[in-house]
Amino acid sequence: MTAGIYGLLGAALTGLGLYGVLVRTEPLLRILAFNLLGGGVFLVLGAIAQRGAGAGFAADPVPQAIILTGIVVAFAATTIAVALVLRLAARKDGA
Amino acid sequence: MIVDLALVAGILALALGVLAARQAFAAVAFFIAYGLLLALAWARLGLLDVALTEAAIGAGLSGVLLLAAARRLASAPAPEDPPSGRVTRGLIGAGCTILACALGTAVLLLPEPPPGLAAEVAANQAATALGNPVASVLMAFRGLDTLLESAVLVLAVICTVALAPDDGWAGPPGAPQPLADGPLALLARLLPPLGIVVAAHIFWIGVDAPGGKFQAAAILAAMWLLPWMAGLVPAPPVGARALRVTVAAGPALFIAVGLLGAIVTGAFLAWPPGFEKPLILLVEVALTLSIAAALALLVMGPRT
């Protein structure tokens, strides 16, 4: 049941995040929406991990490890995106 | 149950706040709160390793990065794309609603009993001599994922550094930080010794309990960023050999040990039998330091 609620939340966040990425025009807000989208996808995966609990574990450790990896990679992507946006902004009023 | 529903409502409200905010600063503030509540959601789901990572990286380090970016963009905004028309927006909204409904249905219609690898992890856990199943998956069963992920971080650092202006790109990363006084300077002096102890503790218990190298690395990165932001410790130039070696050492050692496994047991990234635990710990220590340096450099950003 818990997994179901958070899985649905993940689905809703995925839809909201994708809408934000496509509709917002400010680059930083797009990056934020992209992170909402990522959080939604991770939550869906997390709900599946929780459903797969067994063998004495609170949740299936394989999707859990993949979410961990995903959070770090999403953060790395976010930093590059932010650096690109800041560079664009500096370029516009500089040269 | 009531707690879960309240948490879900809170997360949804904050996500809507991020999307509806007019100012970047407000959106970032909503996003940090969203990240913290999401960490609670992970804890409710029983995914404690993920909860710690989300709080440290998803809310903490991302928050620092995005707040700094919002402040700089407030004075020099980045170019915007033209807004999409009402019809396009309606179509996008409809498409996203369909996507969310489809995903929601898929979550509710998971097969019974749910498929999973928990039993296989439990059966093979003894082979890694680690008590935390997530650590076993990260370092042994799906070691290639972890190796590639640490390589992604190195590549991200290279990309970020490459965005510096042409003149003097090998200098210190990030914008120069003015010397702070008062509470920030005090915190930047008091917290790092405590934080480093906490990071070592999180790393060490990660062998048998929730915790581990990502969470410890995020705390270590924060303990470097704090004195840097207070202007107490200038960042070393990105051209410095020691810094480059630190960032690359973890993945390099992981690959070297993986090749050793290929020679001894015939499979890349297989741990030589009998030496699993000491070798895993050695690689994890190197990875923690490399990831911490990479995360800190990513938050500092390119030289401005």
Next chain:
Amino acid sequence: MSLLADAFTVICVVAGVGFFAAGTAGLLRFPDTGSRLHALTKADHLGLGLIVLGLLPRAEALGGAFRLLAIWALVLLASAATGPLLARVAQRRDPSA
């Protein structure tokens, strides 16, 4: 004995939650940044302190209790630093406040 410990936990945690609620109400209702910060830091320190105090008898061994106290001390340190920082920014923006 365990009943007494349970009652102690319940009373302390409920009191702590009360302080959190009061702090939140203050954050939402107080007119200016200074008094909002006051409501947040004072109420949350006391609220978290009471919750930690209530959970102490339930901690596993000495290590668990020590960790709980360490969390409280770190939160105290963090908000003792962020409170004045925020107050300073607010003062710079609106010197009359």
